[in-house]
Amino acid sequence: MDPRLPRMLKDAALTVLVAAALGIFIVGFRTVDVGSRTGLSFDYHFVDLGVALIVIFFGRLGLSLAATGLRWPAIALGIAMIAAGASPMKLPSGFLHWFVTLGGVLLVIRAIWPWADQAIVAAARTPTGRVIDQIGTRWLGWLLLGLAIVMPFTPFADQKTMDLGVLILTYVMLGWGLNIVVGLAGLLDLGYVAFYAVGAYTYALLSTQHGLGFWVVLPLAGMLAASFGVLLGFPVLRLRGDYLAIVTLGFGEIIRLVILNWFDLTNGPAGIGSIPGPTLFGAVFAETAPPGKQTVSEMLGIPFHGIHRLIFLYYIILLLALITNIFTQRMRRLPVGRAWEALREDETACKALGINPTNTKLTAFAVGAMFAGFAGSYFAAKQRFISPESFTFIESAIILAIVVLGGMGSQIGVVLAAVLLIGLPEWFRDLGNYRMLAFGIAMVLIMVFRPRGLIGHREPSIRLHPVAPHPVKSGGSG
Amino acid sequence: MAEPMLAVRGVATFYGAIQALHGVDLDVAKGEIVTLIGANGAGKSTLLMTICGNPRARAGAITLDGEDITNLATHEIVRRGVAQVPEGRRIFPRMSVFENLQMGATLADPAHFQHDLERVFAMFPRLGERRDQRGGTLSGGEQQMLAIGRALMSRPRLLLLDEPSLGLAPLIVRQIFEAIGRIAREEGVTIFLVEQNAFHALRLADRGYVLANGRVRLSGAGRELLANAEVRAAYLEGGHG
Numbered sequence: 001m002d003p004r005l006p007r008m009l010k011d012a013a014l015t016v017l018v019a020a021a022l023g024i025f026i027v028g029f030r031t032v033d034v035g036s037r038t039g040l041s042f043d044y045h046f047v048d049l050g051v052a053l054i055v056i057f058f059g060r061l062g063l064s065l066a067a068t069g070l071r072w073p074a075i076a077l078g079i080a081m082i083a084a085g086a087s088p089m090k091l092p093s094g095f096l097h098w099f100v101t102l103g104g105v106l107l108v109i110r111a112i113w114p115w116a117d118q119a120i121v122a123a124a125r126t127p128t129g130r131v132i133d134q135i136g137t138r139w140l141g142w143l144l145l146g147l148a149i150v151m152p153f154t155p156f157a158d159q160k161t162m163d164l165g166v167l168i169l170t171y172v173m174l175g176w177g178l179n180i181v182v183g184l185a186g187l188l189d190l191g192y193v194a195f196y197a198v199g200a201y202t203y204a205l206l207s208t209q210h211g212l213g214f215w216v217v218l219p220l221a222g223m224l225a226a227s228f229g230v231l232l233g234f235p236v237l238r239l240r241g242d243y244l245a246i247v248t249l250g251f252g253e254i255i256r257l258v259i260l261n262w263f264d265l266t267n268g269p270a271g272i273g274s275i276p277g278p279t280l281f282g283a284v285f286a287e288t289a290p291p292g293k294q295t296v297s298e299m300l301g302i303p304f305h306g307i308h309r310l311i312f313l314y315y316i317i318l319l320l321a322l323i324t325n326i327f328t329q330r331m332r333r334l335p336v337g338r339a340w341e342a343l344r345e346d347e348t349a350c351k352a353l354g355i356n357p358t359n360t361k362l363t364a365f366a367v368g369a370m371f372a373g374f375a376g377s378y379f380a381a382k383q384r385f386i387s388p389e390s391f392t393f394i395e396s397a398i399i400l401a402i403v404v405l406g407g408m409g410s411q412i413g414v415v416l417a418a419v420l421l422i423g424l425p426e427w428f429r430d431l432g433n434y435r436m437l438a439f440g441i442a443m444v445l446i447m448v449f450r451p452r453g454l455i456g457h458r459e460p461s462i463r464l465h466p467v468a469p470h471p472v473k474s475g476g477s478g
Numbered sequence: 479m480a481e482p483m484l485a486v487r488g489v490a491t492f493y494g495a496i497q498a499l500h501g502v503d504l505d506v507a508k509g510e511i512v513t514l515i516g517a518n519g520a521g522k523s524t525l526l527m528t529i530c531g532n533p534r535a536r537a538g539a540i541t542l543d544g545e546d547i548t549n550l551a552t553h554e555i556v557r558r559g560v561a562q563v564p565e566g567r568r569i570f571p572r573m574s575v576f577e578n579l580q581m582g583a584t585l586a587d588p589a590h591f592q593h594d595l596e597r598v599f600a601m602f603p604r605l606g607e608r609r610d611q612r613g614g615t616l617s618g619g620e621q622q623m624l625a626i627g628r629a630l631m632s633r634p635r636l637l638l639l640d641e642p643s644l645g646l647a648p649l650i651v652r653q654i655f656e657a658i659g660r661i662a663r664e665e666g667v668t669i670f671l672v673e674q675n676a677f678h679a680l681r682l683a684d685r686g687y688v689l690a691n692g693r694v695r696l697s698g699a700g701r702e703l704l705a706n707a708e709v710r711a712a713y714l715e716g717g718h719g
Contacts, residue, residue: 346570349569350570353582354584
């Protein structure tokens with residue numbers, strides 16, 4: 001009997017009390033529509049609440065145990081929870097089984113984390129560990145690229161997976177674009193989706209009203225979005241931090257509201273439909289070609305299949321995303337790219353070195369916006385229908401979350417974060433509303449275990465000691 | 479004295495309603511080392527920052543080789559061959575030593591880069607050893623060397639230094655001042671040095687100015703000021719040295 005146990009039990013009981021107070025209205029009652037006469041009535045879910053509170057009690061207790069070094073009891077508790085969740089015990093909903101099991105899994109992870117951490121550090125110190133570490137940092141990107149290229153030809157490449165791949169790659173591209181503004185130049189932009197919208201509407205309008213093709217409009221959309229970037233850049237140049245974030249947020253909303261209300265041009269909330277998709281050397285992806293055109297299956301002499309269009313779309317976005325990445329990598333080696341990074345570090349010092357902060361910020365905004373314009377154009381061509389609905393603030397927030405959770409300024413981190421934040425909710429679509437819970441858990445876990453992002457940025461390229469036991473803190477600059 | 483390289487005439491600077499400089503006059507001739515000493519809050523850094531155009535002088539004029547630079551933006555002034563080692567060093571902590579020096583060479587002809595880099599590494603061998611280390615992980619003295627090296631990468635005609643000895647150990651302070659002397663002698667760079675460490679600064683400088691409450695109180699040759707009773711009482715007996 002550990003003397004600390006009473007305090008832990010009290011703490012767990014208190015947590016349950018708080019959870020009960022919060023949960024009784026959220027989980028305990030549900031309003032049900034019982035028809036037009038009687039209107040709404042209550043549906044009671046007290047068993048659900050009770051099970052949840054029991055899980056919370058033992059979960060909290062287990063966390064306290066793990067935190068005080070009593071790892072074995074915590075692991076036992078976690079395994080018991082997993083067993084209970086997996087048992088054929090009758091619970092009101094299948095989700096509760098998941099909840100109990102997930103609680104147990106998280107508890108076990110927490111309990112063995114210190115060991116795992118030590119083991120990882122120790123493994124990294126061995127010669128093989130060092131080799132693997134080097135290969136990992138050098139080849140991870142190429143490995144992911146290889147996987148991305150062969151993905152459409154693997155057996156899993158069904159409609160659903162391809163759709164998901166296209167979606168993830170779109171966000172990877174947007175993440176890389178925003179990374180220029182936020183990660184490199186350090187300008188917090190909460191209205192990035194505005195440029196995405198500009199690109200999408202540019203293509204939608206020019207293709208439906210003037211009959212221009214995707215490949216012609218793509219550069220135009222990029223340029224137009226870039227000029228909007230400069231337009232936004234001018235008023236916000238003098239602002240920093242929070243103020244900049246608020247103005248960019250406002251800019252994003254202004255663009256959306258203009259699109260929503262400029263009925264003559266944008267068709268308002270009804271959106272623009274029947275946007276033509278991208279073509280391959282002038283050939284369209286369809287079962288039968290419109291007059292004067294050729295279908296791709298005719299051109300290549302292969303039988304028509306719906307997946308061809310999807311594979312083509314997949315490779316376009318892969319190409320666009322790669323262009324974004326290569327461009328950014330090149331820029332970082334050029335004076336203007338270095339100036340972006342220096343500006344993020346210290347604006348005053350930049351001025352003292354003769355860097356014009358106005359121009360530097362404007363180029364960052366313009367280049368970031370240009371890539372959002374490309375992505376928007378692609379989005380319109382892929383969806384074939386766009387409306388202001390697609391360009392709400394939550395999109396900006398998700399893209400920003402990808403950049404921040406990926407580790408600001410890290411290119412590969414953006415990929416991992418996009419897979420996690422976009423892929424996870426899609427994979428868990430079967431969970432229904434609870435899939436946002438998976439999203440939330442993923443975010444919390446990243447924040448707890450990798451507070452500086454999945455790939456903490458700008459690791460020094462040379463270390464004096466192969467593995468530092470603790471990360472070296474930055475010295476004060478005086 | 480011939481036409482000075484840098485001439486400050488009757489400069490008055492304000493922070494909002496508060497006046498920090500009251501009509502300061504000061505000259506720096508080509509090839510000279512001129513120091514500006516004074517107590518905390520006397521306006522030393524304000525004068526240096528005003529020369530750089532941030533904040534701007536509300537009255538008076540600043541000329542560089544006869545050209546009026548009073549109302550130019552900082553980066554425009556820097557473009558005219560003025561480099562600044564700012565107070566508190568302000569190196570880029572998450573960029574490597576090499577990248578910091580690259581940033582310093584933003585305005586320089588890329589053809590000179592390799593040569594200038596070797597010159598800086600020859601002057602501060604420690605920087606060469608730590609070429610790929612992040613700026614923020616350097617010691618205070620190394621950071622100061624990096625800040626000076628970064629300023630030199632732009633091949634300045636006039637180098638402005640703001641309290642390079644701040645927060646450094648006495649041995650390091652001596653090294654830094656030796657380096658400043660070498661920059662003036664060997665590279666022919668004109669130097670304007672703002673310092674609280676009056677002893678070292680006056681020993682190094684050709685001429686010095688003493689600033690008090692936003693006004694120039696005294697001026698003269700470095701050695702003269704070092705021997706001056708008023709200066710000794712106010713700035714040297716306080717344990718600086």
